[in-house]
Amino acid sequence: MASMVFTDPSSSATARLLPFTRFSNGVVSLRRIVGPLHVGLLNPTFPRTLSLSSPRSSRFITAAMATEQSAKVIDGKSVAKQIREEISAEVLKMKDAIGVVPGLAVILVGDRKDSATYVRNKKKACESVGINSFEVHLPEDASEQEVLKSISDFNDDPSIHGILVQLPLPPHMDEQNILNAVTIEKDVDGFHPLNIGRLAMRGREPLFVPCTPKGCIELLHRYGVDIKGKRAVVIGRSNIVGMPAALLLQREDATVSIVHSRTKNPEEITRQADIIISAVGQPNMVRGSWIKPGAVIIDVGINPVEDASSPRGYRLVGDVCYEEACKIAAAVTPVPGGVGPMTIAMLLSNTLSSAKRTHNFK
């Protein structure tokens, strides 16, 4: 179970982290859990600025740690709540000004319980901010043509500003073909290659930024973490998190390195980073020894590990050994309650942006 990943495998909304094959330093052996995690026990205050690891601030943080033994907790839950409130206000403003309400459509195929839960959560999130949500639920044995027809209808429907296809699709369907059918103007996932290309290119602007990496950067922004000129290491190079996160950091003038399963010395490279974004799906892989004192850590991994003391028999941990990170980093996201809540908030944000763009509403 430890190698599973427990996130929404949708084309949108939360990271689909593929099991990380193996780091060459034998990281597979790191899967055991190191002590109870302290999520929620640390100071949940919301700093507006945060010093990064210049030699001076490192020393300060190290000194502070000697007494406090804890990094700042980057409270994604609280930031996401604030963003949802901001979106709510903007949705209301647009409705009052031009009578338009943003709309998000979700296409669900089959009867997977987890998929149904994810779709329900998205609908609830839409409702909570006043975005209209629409759903098409097709049976497991629906044809690819039927899915394409639904997409085409949503593409043409002016009350829909974002379209999601909940993944995974049944095996008889061509996922790439179906995702490509979503018009780029409503691709709130931001996974269309044209969007990714624009994200990679200087002087171009993507219509949408993929939700999870956008959430990572938003957390850095909201916590006042300076990105420009900093060393950033992204661990993992998936299309939906690692790669776009690296492109986003690069757009903000970080010096970015991407560490992946073929990297020979991930620990050494990661230890050079002022900012670490980890998105590999390996519980507690990033140990204290990987972390430069004073670094800021965004942990995208949500990994279930066996826990007999939990009623469910498991609990969720990140890619980063949280307890060790707390002693060394300047700031770290908890799991759960870090990046997770940001992803749906960014989906709502993308849907709102799409409606604003369509109606040229500033």
Place this chain on the structure above:
Amino acid sequence: MASMVFTDPSSSATARLLPFTRFSNGVVSLRRIVGPLHVGLLNPTFPRTLSLSSPRSSRFITAAMATEQSAKVIDGKSVAKQIREEISAEVLKMKDAIGVVPGLAVILVGDRKDSATYVRNKKKACESVGINSFEVHLPEDASEQEVLKSISDFNDDPSIHGILVQLPLPPHMDEQNILNAVTIEKDVDGFHPLNIGRLAMRGREPLFVPCTPKGCIELLHRYGVDIKGKRAVVIGRSNIVGMPAALLLQREDATVSIVHSRTKNPEEITRQADIIISAVGQPNMVRGSWIKPGAVIIDVGINPVEDASSPRGYRLVGDVCYEEACKIAAAVTPVPGGVGPMTIAMLLSNTLSSAKRTHNFK
């Protein structure tokens, strides 16, 4: 003059390197030239394999240097010649088999002498391998509409498999709008965001890879340089060289870092690299101290520096201080005669691939 860059600023075919604003370590002061360059004086043999900097091979190379004082020269001119011969043979084969000859169309607007030269060189290169070349030459005061009409005609013409718009365009034209008009199936430059997006995404394949970065990787391949698992540093993050070069190295499982004008310690990061691709347009910026013993260096920069002893009053040097690199690196491309000749070879290669794809000719 030293800050100028002396390459074809076309949308295709050779690098357009923007002057590098400034490295934070004051690299601007490095613009002076360090001694006469030894281009052409080193051993031009063509190795089929080349050991990279594993501790063992590093030592070997270091030991060798103690007597030889020279890295292998990566002879782009010779590789490009070989590639053109291979293309010639394939063009002939396709013509014999299905009667199709690849065609490349170039659109030139205005009377810039340098642009005319670049276009002429491309036509000559096409002729030398049996590819048909077509040209439209519009006056400086042509309308954007006229350029778009030419592109549209070439898009529709089945005898054309690649379309280039020679840059720069006159200032009254919207470059992005014009480049976007080239159908992606004939975008032999590979700069379309959809192509770049596919290049960035795992599991997707671009229709075309931009010519200069493709030429860099081809040189590594032809010299048997192992890329997988190696540390690679790309210096420069332009849309046409640095960024796609980083994406290509990443696709080949290198661990890639991108160094740019906002990087605080470019020397320290570059010194970690087994493979360096430099594309910034700063003469002799990468000094010996930046280079790990045994590294392989691909130097994309082509920078004119004043030279009173030259009949033209200048000579061309790379981003890398060649003389110093020769003492430390395992292999290095000269300037000129390194990456430069590869770019047009890759343009021919992309045109041939396009024709093969169109006619499903293997």
